[in-house]
Each structure stands twice: as C-alpha cells, then as structure tokens.
Amino acid sequence: MSLNHVILGLLTREPLTGYEMKKIIQATPFMYWSGNNNQIYKAFVVLLDEGFVTKEVQHQDGLPSKNIYTITNDGINELNKWLLSVTDVPIFKKQFLIKLALAYRLKRSDLESILTSYENVVKMQLILSERELDKCYFAGQEPSDGSLFADLIRENILSFYSTELSWIQKVKTFIAGLPKTRNITKDTILQKENNDVESTMNYQIIERQGNRYLYLTTSGSLIQREQDALDIISFCAEHDTNTVVLDGNILSDDFVKLKTGLAGTVLQKLVNYKIKVAISLKGGQNFPVRFQEMISKNGFGNTFRVFTNLKDAVNWLLAKKRKSK
Amino acid sequence: MSLNHVILGLLTREPLTGYEMKKIIQATPFMYWSGNNNQIYKAFVVLLDEGFVTKEVQHQDGLPSKNIYTITNDGINELNKWLLSVTDVPIFKKQFLIKLALAYRLKRSDLESILTSYENVVKMQLILSERELDKCYFAGQEPSDGSLFADLIRENILSFYSTELSWIQKVKTFIAGLPKTRNITKDTILQKENNDVESTMNYQIIERQGNRYLYLTTSGSLIQREQDALDIISFCAEHDTNTVVLDGNILSDDFVKLKTGLAGTVLQKLVNYKIKVAISLKGGQNFPVRFQEMISKNGFGNTFRVFTNLKDAVNWLLAKKRKSK
DNA sequence: GAACCCATGTAACTAGTTACATGATTCA
C-alpha cells in the first residue's frame, strides 16, 4: 500500500495534520483512495512508529487540539526509495467493457441506450475531474516547485476521459451499422417492466409551451446515493432536455441533512452538467433552514431552486430556459 | 459487486463450471478480478440461492465431479436489468501520477530514470494485454455473436496504454527542459546506498567482445514476485541491453516450483519484452526436471536457457545476440 | 516419485469503505 508513502510525500511540502491530509486526498482526483479517517489516522501511527514522522500536539482554545506531523530524514529517505522504485502498472476498471462483451444478445435500441447513458457518465466525469483539478492542492497557480508537473498530470487525466469519449463515438457508428434486431433467441427479449424496477425513480416527460421537462416523482425510492444524480442526468440526456422538476418527497432524509454531504455532491453533479432543477414541495413539507441556505450560498441560485408548489416551479424552470428545443 | 452479473453474462453463451469460469476471468484482461476461487465459488452459492442459475452435478471417472451451472430465465432478467442500468464511471489507478506530483524535489537524472522505468512497464503491459486479448475467451476468430464487440474492446484497452506511452514522451521532453539540479534543499539529496537496499537485486554490467550484458547475482534477495521481472526489464532498459545472466541462486524455491505459476509469469514477461536470459547454475545446484522441461516446451528455447556454468551461459547469450550495440 | 492437471472448496488475511462517537465552537 503506497498510501503511507503518499503521506510522506505530502509532508515534504509542509507539516500537516491528519485532518488536512484527509481533505487533500479527498479533493485530489488522481489519489485513488476515499481519504477516510480510518486509514489516514492509522497510517500516522505506523509512520510514527517507524520514525518517518514526528508528531507535535498543538492545543487550541475551543477547537480540538491537533497533531501536526513533520517528516524526518528517515522519512525522506523512505520516500525517495519509494519514488525511485519500480512504479506499478497503471490499471483501469471499465465496467462498460465487460457489459459490452456480455451484451451481444441485446437489441440495437438497448445497445444505443446504454451507450448514450455511458457517454453521459463519462462526459460528466470529465467535467468533474476538470473542476477538481483546478481547485486541488496540486493546482499550479504560480509555477512553484510543488506544482511542477500539474499541467502534465492534468493532461493525463483529462485525456483518459477524452479518449474514452472518442472511442464511444466509434462504438456508436458500429452499433448504428447493426441490424435492428439480430438473431437472438426468444428468451432474451427484454421485459420492459423489469427495467422500470431497475431505474427506481418514476419519471414523466412533460411538454408545455413547446418546452420539455422531466418530472420525477416518488415510487417508493428516494434520492439517496450519488448514483441517483447520474440516473437523472441519463434520463435528461435520453429525452433531450436539461430541466427537471423534483417532487419534494423524492429527497431522502439523508439528502437534506447536509452533514452527509449527499446534497452537495448530487447538486454539484447536476450543476456541472448544466441541468436546471426545481423542487416542488407539497403543502406542509419543509426542509431544514440550513438546507435552503446552502442552496443559495453555493451559487446554485440560477440552476436550482425550491418552490412550495408545482406551478411556480415549472414557471421558473421554463422562464429561465434559454435554449428551448 | 458486479462479478455475479458477469458470471450470469458468461453463462448466456454456454453452461460452465466454476473452474472454467475462473479460467476465463483470469485470462480476460478487462475483467478486473483476480478470478480467485473464493469469490467465484461463493458467487455461485448466492446465484443458486436467488434462483438465477441451476446446478447439475456431473460425475466423472477418475477426475473430480464437476458442478455445471446453467442460467435460468430469472437469471437472464437479472442480467438484462444490470446491462441496462447505469454503468459505473470508468476509473484508473496510476501510481505514477501520484509519484510525479510528489517528485518535484528529485534531480533531473532521477526523474528521467523513474520515467524510463515506467515507460518500460507500460510497454510491457501493452504487449502483454495484446497477447491476452488474442487468446482470451472473447477473442473474435469468427465473427460470431459472442465476440461481436471484440475488436472495439481490444482497441479500447490498447489505446489506454498507447495514450499513456505518448503522454510519457511529453513528460520526457518536459523533464529534458528542466535544469540539471534545481533548488532542492540539502536534505533531499539521494543517498545511493538506500536505492540499493530498495532494488534488492545485485547487478553488474559486463562488457565482452563489445557486447554488454547484465549479470544478476544474489544479495540475499531472490526472484519471488512478478515485480522482479519488471525490475530486471528496467535494469536492462537503463543499461541499454537485452541480455541477462541470472545466477542460479537468485531463483527462489517458489520460482522453480511450477505450481505457483511464478516462473511462467516471470519468464513470459521477459520473453514478451524480448530479453534473453541465461541461467548459470553453480556446481551441484539442480532444478526439478519439470522446470527444465517447461522451459523448452513453452517456446522459450531461443530466449531462455539453463547452463551449468557461467562461461557456457555467456557464450550462448552473446552468440545468439543479433543486434550488438 | 516429483510435480503437474482437474475441480471443488475453505481460512486467513489485506485494503478499503461507511458509519459512528466525541466535544467544543460557530452560526442562524
């Protein structure tokens, strides 16, 4: 596990606390750990034990006291050894390749739909990575030593998604060349009701004033995972719209509790993909004040708003729409 | 975990046993599991439990009886649901990007050496993947349904490594533009003896008849991991040679025991990278007969041979050399 | 007879994740 070495590496720039380290790792897209407490705090125990770092406890009034770690000479040697050692083979995990290998029985329209959905996912990830790179610890504002290779790293990451996107185009033309239904055995025909079970959210496309929007209502399932944001975006792409009305009931408790971070992540994804969202609350339904606050604070102002009735929500959404198609 | 769905997917082509499944997953480069027994056999228990597969026990004389699994209609529905559901974001893990972000203190020559080493690793992986793709279960010999997308998948995988290689070239020119030593603080200067501890193998470059070869001897550490093959290849690349003499003592017990598969993997890597290896045994040292057998069987004949003394080894190596540089 | 192949399965472990616990302060 090279996480320990990464920690040492970060400490060569400046002494850091576990908490800061965690934030950095979480915000850096090419550090492929979740940056969870468990690993980081445990890592520091080990590093201390091996004498690669020293710990200085700094008491703070009011705030919890923090442990500031500094790298030692032994630590620097260990880091150098790691840097010069043979680098692991780069690996990727593309679920899509596996699906493609196994999807030979599907009919063309299904192939097209999973491909488009995948395209959206990749596009979004590209935008997301771009953002994260801009504001991450290694972003090279000034060409200081610490961010020497920032541009090269940026290019590497973005080209991963770009080449994926151009490959997707190739797959598209290939699929377009296939006959509509191929010689598939009878038991492989898709049952539409099953799909609806999978995509757990109920959605309708509504046309008004020549504008189209997606209306998401509850069907027992709520927005409770990051993945749901991707689903919404896929739906939008499929139906060629970028406006969504969410029934207030579709937001889970976890969602409105800001501390889970779910709302932030999901909304960020929607905003990044330029999807406008209006939430329509049913009578009596209320969100925590802080939730509404956060919405206005985070600059979602013109892409995300909460209304107490469906009518207002739709009016705002369609009024705001620039490109109606 | 989508492994269960992958298993269902494979079963749509034909009923399979756990053992066959394992082999397929192991041999398919884009299936990112090790294909270990534990997971696969357990997966079948779950799939049976959920009614997605049926099991048929086939007794065999002499050989252990096998459990042949067949997919059910429920299983096909489940598979279809998965295929049509939102695909995971493709991810990559590139240790090298992390190293680069943390390597700003290194001097140019060190940067160059880790870059070259990484380049070799990627090159090798490219060759390896190409091979694996050719002989994997999804290889499209005849354009049957089952391997419909084989070419597209192949292209995707190979372009991952190719783009990495061309990126490496960019990094190379960038590094070449850096001053030889930059303003690094005194405590960051590398201590050569530490590197030697890291690269656990002792190696010398020997010149004879205008030819150069790498001589690897024991320094307490043996060839016992796949990684060691990569190390050897890195050494070769660094010193611009493709011939190696291995002291027999450097091969670990695990290596010569064929059942670990270590020898096969390591040698395959060496062969793939066109490195010729001669092993020189010390007096009295002996390898299991099967080991020598395997060497000749697997077509290593002209790139890999065992000798009972150093002189023969070197003679064969240098005689065989085509391009001497 | 050593060590491989087929075929099933389990034990023990590593890496990594999510979720919880604490507790003072800030903020509305």
Added chain:
DNA sequence: TGAATCATGTAACTAGTTACATGGGTTC
C-alpha cells in the same frame, strides 16, 4: 435549538487476495 465545522479516533463491514486442503489421474 439544530446543524455545521474542526479534529481525532474506532467499529463493523465489504471486496478482494493469497494460500492451503483434498484427491485421483497423467506425465516424465
């Protein structure tokens, strides 16, 4: 009062890996 932030840490879990156990048959 409720909930967020800073900061540390632990518990419980999932996913995945390596290694072992079994045992007849084959191959040299």
